[in-house]
Amino acid sequence: MSRPWKDLKVRYQDDLRLFGSPTLRAGLVVMVFAYLFIPVWWETFAVTRLVEGWGLTMTTLNYAGIFAIGALGLNLLTGYTGQVSLGHSVFIGVGAYFTAYAGATWGLPFWLWLPGATLLGFAVGFLIGPFALRLRGNYLVVVTLGLVFVGDHVFRNWKSVTGGNTGVSVSKASLEVGPFDFRDLTLFGHGFEKQQSFFWLIWGFVAVTALLVKNIVRTRPGRALQAVRDRDIAAEIIGIDLFRYKTMAFAISSAIAAMAGGLYGTLQAYVSPIDFGLLVAIQYIAMVILGGLGTVHGSIIGALFVGALPRVIDGLAKDYDLPGVGGDKGGLEGILSVSSLNQVIFGLLIAGFLLLEPRGIAGILARVRAYFKAWPFSY
Amino acid sequence: MIQLLQGLFDGVAMGAQYSVIVLGFVVIYRATGIINFAQGGFVLIGAYVTYNVSQTWGWNFYLALLVSILVTAGVSMVVQRILLQWVLRETVGVALLLVLWAVLYFNGWGHVPAVATAAVVGLIGYGVTRRIEQHLGTGQTKELPVFGSIMVTIGLLFVIKQIVPSIWGFSELNMGDPWGLNVTKVGGLVLSHAKLWTIGLMAAALVAFFAVNRYTKIGVAMRATHFDHEAAVAQGISLRVVFAVAFGIAGGVAALAGTTAGAGIAQLTPNLDLVVFFAFPAMILGGFDSPGGAVLGGVIIGIVQNLTKVYQPEWDLQWLGVGFDRVAVYIVMLLVLMVRPYGLFGTKEVHRV
Numbered sequence: 001m002s003r004p005w006k007d008l009k010v011r012y013q014d015d016l017r018l019f020g021s022p023t024l025r026a027g028l029v030v031m032v033f034a035y036l037f038i039p040v041w042w043e044t045f046a047v048t049r050l051v052e053g054w055g056l057t058m059t060t061l062n063y064a065g066i067f068a069i070g071a072l073g074l075n076l077l078t079g080y081t082g083q084v085s086l087g088h089s090v091f092i093g094v095g096a097y098f099t100a101y102a103g104a105t106w107g108l109p110f111w112l113w114l115p116g117a118t119l120l121g122f123a124v125g126f127l128i129g130p131f132a133l134r135l136r137g138n139y140l141v142v143v144t145l146g147l148v149f150v151g152d153h154v155f156r157n158w159k160s161v162t163g164g165n166t167g168v169s170v171s172k173a174s175l176e177v178g179p180f181d182f183r184d185l186t187l188f189g190h191g192f193e194k195q196q197s198f199f200w201l202i203w204g205f206v207a208v209t210a211l212l213v214k215n216i217v218r219t220r221p222g223r224a225l226q227a228v229r230d231r232d233i234a235a236e237i238i239g240i241d242l243f244r245y246k247t248m249a250f251a252i253s254s255a256i257a258a259m260a261g262g263l264y265g266t267l268q269a270y271v272s273p274i275d276f277g278l279l280v281a282i283q284y285i286a287m288v289i290l291g292g293l294g295t296v297h298g299s300i301i302g303a304l305f306v307g308a309l310p311r312v313i314d315g316l317a318k319d320y321d322l323p324g325v326g327g328d329k330g331g332l333e334g335i336l337s338v339s340s341l342n343q344v345i346f347g348l349l350i351a352g353f354l355l356l357e358p359r360g361i362a363g364i365l366a367r368v369r370a371y372f373k374a375w376p377f378s379y
Numbered sequence: 380m381i382q383l384l385q386g387l388f389d390g391v392a393m394g395a396q397y398s399v400i401v402l403g404f405v406v407i408y409r410a411t412g413i414i415n416f417a418q419g420g421f422v423l424i425g426a427y428v429t430y431n432v433s434q435t436w437g438w439n440f441y442l443a444l445l446v447s448i449l450v451t452a453g454v455s456m457v458v459q460r461i462l463l464q465w466v467l468r469e470t471v472g473v474a475l476l477l478v479l480w481a482v483l484y485f486n487g488w489g490h491v492p493a494v495a496t497a498a499v500v501g502l503i504g505y506g507v508t509r510r511i512e513q514h515l516g517t518g519q520t521k522e523l524p525v526f527g528s529i530m531v532t533i534g535l536l537f538v539i540k541q542i543v544p545s546i547w548g549f550s551e552l553n554m555g556d557p558w559g560l561n562v563t564k565v566g567g568l569v570l571s572h573a574k575l576w577t578i579g580l581m582a583a584a585l586v587a588f589f590a591v592n593r594y595t596k597i598g599v600a601m602r603a604t605h606f607d608h609e610a611a612v613a614q615g616i617s618l619r620v621v622f623a624v625a626f627g628i629a630g631g632v633a634a635l636a637g638t639t640a641g642a643g644i645a646q647l648t649p650n651l652d653l654v655v656f657f658a659f660p661a662m663i664l665g666g667f668d669s670p671g672g673a674v675l676g677g678v679i680i681g682i683v684q685n686l687t688k689v690y691q692p693e694w695d696l697q698w699l700g701v702g703f704d705r706v707a708v709y710i711v712m713l714l715v716l717m718v719r720p721y722g723l724f725g726t727k728e729v730h731r732v
Contacts, residue, residue, distance in 0.1 A: 131713075134720050136728065138414055138667060141529065142659050143716065146709035149656070157700030234732045278656075282533055289530055340541040347537030351462060354527040354534075 016218045018211075035203055039196035056308055056315075058195040064307030065202035066264045071287040071299035072206075072213050073256030078285070079294035080217055081249040082229030083132050087144035088284045090151030091121050091254040093276030095261025097155065097162050100170040100271065109174050114262050121258020122251045129247030148278050155273040167272025170265035175201070202263055206300065209256055214296045216252070225249055226294075286350050292362025301361050309349075310342045317341070381567040386689040387682060392574035394681020395581035399636045400658040401665065401673040402588060403629035409605040409668045410625035413528035417458065418633055419652030420539030425451040425634025426554070426641040426651055427547050434555045444638055448631040455630025456623045462531055472505030490546075536652070544649040551646035558642060577639040584635055585674055588628065592670065597624055605668065657684070657705055660712035666725020675723065680708050 007021045019025045042058055074088045095117040102113040128147065135143055155162050162168060175182040185197035216222050224245050227235035236242050265271050283306055291302020317338045357363055400418065407415045425447050433443035461473055479497035480490075558573040592598040597620075603611040604621045612618060640654050641647035661680040665672025687704040691697065700706075721727050 135716060136720075138529075139663060139716065139720065139722075141414075142663050143713065145656070145659060146712065149709055150706050153700055153702060153706045156702070231732060233730055237732070285530065289527075340545060343537045344541045347534035347541075350534035350537075351531045354531050355462070358527055 018214065035200070035207070039192070039199045042196075056312060058199060060308050060311045061304075062195060062198050062202050062267055064304045065199070065206050066260050066267060067284070067287060067307045068206045068300045068303035069202075069209050069260035069263070070257050070284055071291065071303045072209050072296065073253040073260070074284050075288045075291075075293065075296070075299040076213050076216065076225075076256070077249050077253035078288055079292075079298075080222065080229060081225040081246065082232075083246065083249060084137075084141050084285075085144045085250075085253075086141055086278075086281050086285065087128070087147030087151070088253075088257055089276045089278075089280040090147055091124060091257035092261035092264060092280070093151060093155055093271075093273070094124055094254075095121050095258030096170065096265035096271045096276070097168070097261075098258070099262040099265040100163075100168045101161055103170065103174060103266075104168075107174070110177050113174075114259060117262040118255045118259045121261070122255035124258075125251040125254025126247060128254070129250035130243070132246045132250060133243060145278075148281050152273055152277055155276060162273070165273060167270055167275075169270050171269045175266060177201070198267055202267070205259070205263065209259070210296050210300065213256075217296070221245070221248075229294075283346075286346070290349065290353050290360050292360035295360075295362040297365075298360055298362030301365075305361065306346075309346070313342050313345065314338055382689060382693075383686075385568055386686045388568060388570065389574065390682035390685035391678060392571075392577050392681070393685055394661075394678035395578045396636050396640055396654070396677075397658045397661045397681050398674045398677025399581045399584055399632045400655055401662045401677050402585065402670060403632045403636075404658075404662050405665075405668060405670055405673045406588075406601075406625050406632075407629045409670075410601055410621055411459075413532070414667075415626075415629065416529060416532040417535040417539065418629060419655035420536045420543075421451050421455055421630050421633035422637035422640070422655055423539060423543050423649065423652050424454055424637075425630070426637030426647055427543055428634070429638045430547070430552055430554050430641070430647055434553070440555065440557050444635070447638060448634045451634035451637075452627040452630040455626040455633070458535065459622055459626035462535060471508040472501040475504040476501030540649065540652065547649075549649055551648050552641075554638070554642045554647050556638075556642035573639070573642055577642075580635060580639060584632055588632075588670065597621075601625060657708060660708045663712050663722055664715050666722030668726055669722070669724035672722055672724035680711070683711050684708050 009015050009020070014020055019028050038061075039058065070088065070092055073091075074085065077083050077085050077088075098117045098120050099113055102108045102116055108116065128144075131143055132140055156165050158164075180197075182197045182201050183194065185192040217225070224235070224240045227238070227240055228242065228245055228249075232242060261276075264275075268275070287302035287306045288299060289302070290305055291300070292298025353360065359366070400422065403418050403421070404415060407413065407418075428450050429440075429443045429447040432438050432446050433440045436443075438446070457473065476494075476497045479500050480494055483492075483496060556573065558571075558576055561572040563570045563572065563575075592602065600611070600616045600621055601624065603614065603616055604618065608618065611621075636654075637651060641651055657680070658677065661676040662673065663676070664679060665674070665676030684704045684707065687707040691699065691703060696703070715723065719725075
């Protein structure tokens with residue numbers, strides 16, 4: 001009598017488990033290990049030094065982490081609930097400006113301003129949510145686009161709070177979490193730099209947010225949200241309260257975005273309206289699409305991809321003489337500047353991915369996994 | 380009173396431009412069901428081609444405008460074929476053309492011989508791919524999900540926004556239009572010639588579109604396609620032709636709008652495509668698939684925007700901030716949407732469960 005296949009799932013709970021198979025459990029161990037030791041050993045290994053030369057530094061990873069938090073929120077809204085939102089950057093801005101104001105002007109401690117920013121994002125999202133009830137599809141897209149312009153207008157004109165066009169400094173917001181002061185971290189006798197300690201802070205929050213979103217999605221509310229995405233009228237008929245779920249989706253996604261915004265503000269130490277405009281909103285949508293709509297790991301992968309890509313291109317352009325691109329090595333004679341090249345590649349990637357692989361990187365991973373699961377019968 | 384009339388006139392001029400831009404969106408949406416964010420890119424291309432033909436090459440301005448309309452329509456049709464119908468052989472051809480053009484230009488060739496050579500190579504690539512495809516039997520076109528096409532066109536907008544300044548530069552350019560800063564004074568009103576011509580040209584374009592829509596075969600075909608794709612195909616209407624014509628019309632009107640937007644007092648900059656984002660409320664107001672709504676929506680938005688600009692200092696509403704007129708149009712759009720979720724004249728979508 002042979003043993004059953006190691007991944008055989010007998011009960012429904014097994015199917016829902018976060019790390020149900022030995023492979024996933026091994027992956028969890030690797031992730032924890034990586035989280036703890038990447039900042040410490042980033043400088044040491046040749047591989048990471050090479051990658052760093054290409055532009056993938058600690059700073060890039062930190063920004064990617066913040067994008068990952070924002071992308072998780074947006075994926076909850078767009079991937080799981082089906083409400084396309086081009087206005088995500090506004091909520092990030094709300095969180096960032098609140099952090100600047102609360103941290104600098106009121107001097108709130110960390111455990112007050114971060115939840116405060118999150119709650120403010122929740123409230124703003126709660127106000128926007130009801131519009132989704134009345135509007136569908138393309139109309140909702142343009143209304144959220146309008147949100148970007150309204151947000152931009154408010155950020156530029158409410159000078160007392162936001163500093164207008166020039167922006168505001170966020171460096172005074174305190175980052176003391178219990179015994180750890182993340183601006184000046186000292187553990188076991190070692191002093192750590194800002195980027196290293198931020199890595200732990202930010203990616204810790206990524207893990208918490210990912211857990212939160214995954215838990216929402218694999219339980220009853222998540223199933224309701226997915227029903228709303230697939231056929232909202234049918235969902236209403238079987239008893240799902242559309243008002244509650246659509247509004248909650250907006251509110252929670254904005255709360256997550258505001259939290260990301262708060263961390264963004266402290267990482268960059270200075271924010272201005274250009275950080276929260278249309279380009280950023282489109283970047284978030286791109287992250288979610290490239291990573292994979294409707295998956296948690298897809299948001300994180302997409303964020304890493306979209307966050308790292310511009311910096312990698314910058315790094316490559318500095319070291320290698322790319323044809324037609326002006327840069328440090330090629331002088332200013334190229335057709336495109338490096339930032340233009342970034343945008344062109346970004347645009348081509350979005351178009352290319354959607355045409356070739358609409359399910360994003362997560363779709364590619366799923367196909368690979370299915371191939372190996374069914375091997376040798378994978379055809 | 381004079382101020383009100385002046386505000387109305389300027390608003391109508393602005394609104395006429397918006398109407399034409401929105402018409403471009405609406406035509407594409409009616410035929411294909413997608414929102415073409417790259418319309419902003421076509422506006423840019425149209426404006427810069429007019430500049431190039433009339434200033435750099437020295438042709439007559441109106442002739443330049445005509446050339447620009449045709450060129451932008453062509454570019455639009457090519458975009459539609461490649462990106463949105465994903466036809467492999469054309470993609471290969473155009474990709475070869477672009478890459479070779481870039482490499483040749485960078486190596487010192489002038490634009491015209493570079494483009495010519497690249498076009499020849501592109502055609503060869505097209506032919507080769509076609510032969511390969513026939514052997515393999517993979518001549519199928521892929522359908523995109525609706526949301527996906529929005530992102531694809533946004534991607535294309537990014538690409539166009541970078542390519543245009545790389546050819547013509549980032550500085551402000553003078554379009555060289557024959558209207559310049561001339562004005563006619565009637566009573567107390569200042570009627571700028573540029574604005575008068577804008578209204579006139581836009582009105583002519585709209586009338587031409589409505590005539591085509593109503594009275595020609597292709598117009599009927601486009602209306603039939605909007606009504607029901609499958610029934611249209613069953614009646615023998617070629618969807619390829621309809622899609623191509625829709626994109627061509629959208630490209631052409633974008634060129635017209637871009638040229639008038641860059642003429643007169645305003646200068647031609649690579650940020651011209653931003654005018655498209657303020658045409659969005661007009662599109663929503665009128666309804667996505669209604670050309671009549673496009674006209675009405677455009678004019679309303681133009682008037683609202685301009686009157687807000689005029690009366691904000693008058694009524695002491697400076698605290699609302701600089702640039703509130705742009706936000707005001709979005710607020711107006713939102714209010715209308717709350718009452719009519721599909722715009723004033725949009726078709727109500729029927730959802731079957």
